[in-house]
Amino acid sequence: MKSHAKVVVIGGGVVGVSALYHLAKKGWGDDVVLLEKAELTSGSTWHAAGLLPLFNMSYSVGQIHKYSVNLYQELEKETGQPVGFSKVGNLRLAMNDDRMDEYYQYAATAKTIGIDVRFLTPKEIKKLWPLCNIDGLVGGIFHPDDGYIQPADLTQALAKGARGRGATIYRKTQVLAIEQTSSGAWRVKTPDGDITCEHVISATGNYARKTGEMVGLDVPVIPVEHQFIVTEPHPEIIQRQKNGEPELGVLREADGSWYLREENGGFILGPYEKGAPCCYVDGPDPRAEYELFQEDIDRLAPHIEAAMSRVPAFGEVGIKQVYNGAIAYTPDGNPIIGPAWDLDNFWLNEGHSFGITAAGGAGWQLAEWIVEGEPTIDMLGVEPRRFGDYATKDYLIAKNEEAYSHVFVIHYPDEERPACRPLHTAPCYKRMKAMGAVFGQKFGWERPNWFATDGMEQEDDWSFRRSKWFEAIRKEVANVTENVGLLDMTAFAKCRVSGPGAKKFLDQFVANSLPRKIGGLALAHALNQNGGIHSEFTIRREADNSFYLVSAGAFQRLDHDYLCKQMPRDNSVQFTQLTRSHGVLVVAGPKSRDLLERVTDTDLSNDAFRWLTSQDIVIADAPANAMRVNYVGELGWELHHALEHQNQIFDALFAAGEDLGLKPFGIRAMDSMRLEKSYRMVGTELSIEYSAYESVMDRFVKTDKGDFLGREALLASKDAGLNNLLVTLEVADVDNADALGNNALTKDGTVIGRATGGGFGFRINKSLALGMVKPEYAAVGTTLEIEILRKSYPARVVPDSPFDPKNERLRDVNDANK
Numbered sequence: 001m002k003s004h005a006k007v008v009v010i011g012g013g014v015v016g017v018s019a020l021y022h023l024a025k026k027g028w029g030d031d032v033v034l035l036e037k038a039e040l041t042s043g044s045t046w047h048a049a050g051l052l053p054l055f056n057m058s059y060s061v062g063q064i065h066k067y068s069v070n071l072y073q074e075l076e077k078e079t080g081q082p083v084g085f086s087k088v089g090n091l092r093l094a095m096n097d098d099r100m101d102e103y104y105q106y107a108a109t110a111k112t113i114g115i116d117v118r119f120l121t122p123k124e125i126k127k128l129w130p131l132c133n134i135d136g137l138v139g140g141i142f143h144p145d146d147g148y149i150q151p152a153d154l155t156q157a158l159a160k161g162a163r164g165r166g167a168t169i170y171r172k173t174q175v176l177a178i179e180q181t182s183s184g185a186w187r188v189k190t191p192d193g194d195i196t197c198e199h200v201i202s203a204t205g206n207y208a209r210k211t212g213e214m215v216g217l218d219v220p221v222i223p224v225e226h227q228f229i230v231t232e233p234h235p236e237i238i239q240r241q242k243n244g245e246p247e248l249g250v251l252r253e254a255d256g257s258w259y260l261r262e263e264n265g266g267f268i269l270g271p272y273e274k275g276a277p278c279c280y281v282d283g284p285d286p287r288a289e290y291e292l293f294q295e296d297i298d299r300l301a302p303h304i305e306a307a308m309s310r311v312p313a314f315g316e317v318g319i320k321q322v323y324n325g326a327i328a329y330t331p332d333g334n335p336i337i338g339p340a341w342d343l344d345n346f347w348l349n350e351g352h353s354f355g356i357t358a359a360g361g362a363g364w365q366l367a368e369w370i371v372e373g374e375p376t377i378d379m380l381g382v383e384p385r386r387f388g389d390y391a392t393k394d395y396l397i398a399k400n401e402e403a404y405s406h407v408f409v410i411h412y413p414d415e416e417r418p419a420c421r422p423l424h425t426a427p428c429y430k431r432m433k434a435m436g437a438v439f440g441q442k443f444g445w446e447r448p449n450w451f452a453t454d455g456m457e458q459e460d461d462w463s464f465r466r467s468k469w470f471e472a473i474r475k476e477v478a479n480v481t482e483n484v485g486l487l488d489m490t491a492f493a494k495c496r497v498s499g500p501g502a503k504k505f506l507d508q509f510v511a512n513s514l515p516r517k518i519g520g521l522a523l524a525h526a527l528n529q530n531g532g533i534h535s536e537f538t539i540r541r542e543a544d545n546s547f548y549l550v551s552a553g554a555f556q557r558l559d560h561d562y563l564c565k566q567m568p569r570d571n572s573v574q575f576t577q578l579t580r581s582h583g584v585l586v587v588a589g590p591k592s593r594d595l596l597e598r599v600t601d602t603d604l605s606n607d608a609f610r611w612l613t614s615q616d617i618v619i620a621d622a623p624a625n626a627m628r629v630n631y632v633g634e635l636g637w638e639l640h641h642a643l644e645h646q647n648q649i650f651d652a653l654f655a656a657g658e659d660l661g662l663k664p665f666g667i668r669a670m671d672s673m674r675l676e677k678s679y680r681m682v683g684t685e686l687s688i689e690y691s692a693y694e695s696v697m698d699r700f701v702k703t704d705k706g707d708f709l710g711r712e713a714l715l716a717s718k719d720a721g722l723n724n725l726l727v728t729l730e731v732a733d734v735d736n737a738d739a740l741g742n743n744a745l746t747k748d749g750t751v752i753g754r755a756t757g758g759g760f761g762f763r764i765n766k767s768l769a770l771g772m773v774k775p776e777y778a779a780v781g782t783t784l785e786i787e788i789l790r791k792s793y794p795a796r797v798v799p800d801s802p803f804d805p806k807n808e809r810l811r812d813v814n815d816a817n818k
């Protein structure tokens, strides 16, 4: 057995073998090893139904699936090993208008990624799938390019391709322990000896948490039981085969939560049942190869009935076999692909519930990340660090069962799922609830999304179109614009970076200059090596060698891990986590100064308290740091405080603010207002797929300050010519739906970009979108078309910040005190 390798992949399911194949393809073949405790495919892979659905609402996962489907079609040619790819197409039915809206929104994402998807009427469905009863259908979509594959053959083909490039696979070799040596290398221990390597990839399927334990990681993966039924042959299918008719495509009735495909003259029915339990919660037995569980027909019954009424022929055949196997799950149902937190060179490729479909793309991006240092597509949707330490075992059991049972629900853009809530609440949570807050959840925190007032039901109203909360946020925005509003942003990620080396480190970590003066603020971005934007921080200089950093709540682990991994290892810089000890209340609006003046002695005039500065102030005896910034484009302050003082501050503000019109507002109003200011958001407008110049963040990039992470690549990208530019678009003629992001932007029918976000701007009374377009379409005045729920609307490029372009309101230029 080899004693050294560059990379050791643990796990010989389709996911691990694909990672090995792609590393070998990148030229590392002689230096990569895969260890499998039993036989290749002996985990979940062997019993998978092999479906390859291209459909996925996530931009990241969509690209991963597309890559896989393309790769698998070429694999047999490349390796000589058949993979059993049946390109029969995939038909998804819609039984109501909301489902059609979901397909419309999905189709826009598909168009920007380049996935072929066609809309069908019930009649066309009948033609394509003659055994389908079309009663109650409003339509459907068809993917001609997907189908199903033989998972074991696919794995063998990938293994052959990897071996052919020099990679080594050791079967019957269990990893018993993983240790880190003093030099930082990994030592992977097996009964046959140790392998010392630079990188470890964990691709251990249902064993993910067990493997994580070996290195102290609490991996957010627990499998759920998943069943499918194989039936006896049906005479009509046999007859179709005899007639030489094409195989029927995979049929999905999302509203009945099942799929159906042909198998050996009969059918396979796969449901996503309610009440399917988690399994292996403390890890499978080490010898649990090829394990199946007892079938649960009761759980299958409603789906069998639904399938029988949709496809009566299915009800006419006997059940041959039921498979009930473990399928790995994460709390949101997407896999985790990328670096582990807190560890160097330890990679996770786990939590795959559509692992046959995702294996190709996951291996491709991991190999890019490991060999080249960065992935090439936006991986936020599958980032391992999108979950935090709140994802305990109990949390995972509840959320993973929920994710499984929600596979076929309508994926509304504003959906908020109920399991494990509330988990973390800000101290003002109950007060906000009493004021009508309708909450959402981010990174475990409850945050008011909007406020139900004037007798409205305190319940969300999910939709792809303008819904009940549209009018509610109109009122919230109006109050922030005319009076003053309060927003709870306690969920922000917060930390302190301090020590003698802090300034030097941060200066080379972010692209902007650091605030020079104590109390100064800067918006700064940490790029990746390719010059794309990885993280965004508001940085407050607290002292010569101490900086307070605020970033998006959803990216707490991601941002902090990225930062900590770049820190020098000589103890000259210290990191302090402050997220759970510090709260943030934002007061914004023209009367925010009047309000604060009533509760603090600090001089808040423009001269004494300038925009983009901060000061320690006292509110009702509670210390707070007031930062004169906000994300809504009004005069305002973020009040950062120790959590134990939150309600003191909250109560003082509301006691003082009634006659000023102080009212709370939520995240959705904030989002509308940030669009009107063309403020970019990480994860949509800002991503590693686009350079900082493409996102038009030039004013936050100081290339003349000296070296910083990503500088060289950023400058090179500019020299080579930018591929995209971010623009603000005014969308005309819409009445009940706005862009949601991932909308195709076209010119004369050709896709020339994608909207990254969109919504309604109440202060300017216009529908807006932000989007990435090819530079030749970025000039102000250019008219494009934007696709919203399958209708095309004119979209005109307008100057950034259509509301208050000179920032007069947030700088408060009319203030008498200025």
Ligand SMILES: Cc1cc2nc3c(=O)[nH]c(=O)nc-3n(C[C@H](O)[C@H](O)[C@H](O)COP(=O)(O)OP(=O)(O)OC[C@H]3O[C@@H](n4cnc5c(N)ncnc54)[C@H](O)[C@@H]3O)c2cc1C
Pocket (backbone or CB within 6 Å): 010, 011, 012, 013, 014, 015, 016, 035, 036, 037, 038, 039, 040, 041, 042, 043, 044, 045, 046, 047, 048, 049, 050, 051, 052, 173, 174, 175, 176, 203, 204, 205, 206, 207, 211, 226, 227, 228, 323, 324, 325, 326, 327, 328, 349, 350, 351, 352, 353, 354, 355, 356, 357, 358
């Ligand atoms: C009933 C059913 C139907 C499914 N249908 C589909 C489908 O139609 N389409 C689709 O895309 N997906 C489907 N899936 C999901 C799919 O099977 C999985 O996503 C996929 O197989 C995951 O592959 P993997 O390589 O991550 O895990 P696995 O195939 O489980 O491989 C992990 C491997 O790691 C090995 N291992 C673990 N610990 C160690 C250790 N310490 N040392 C060495 N080796 C170790 C295990 O022995 C195992 O072989 C289905 C799943 C089920 C249960």
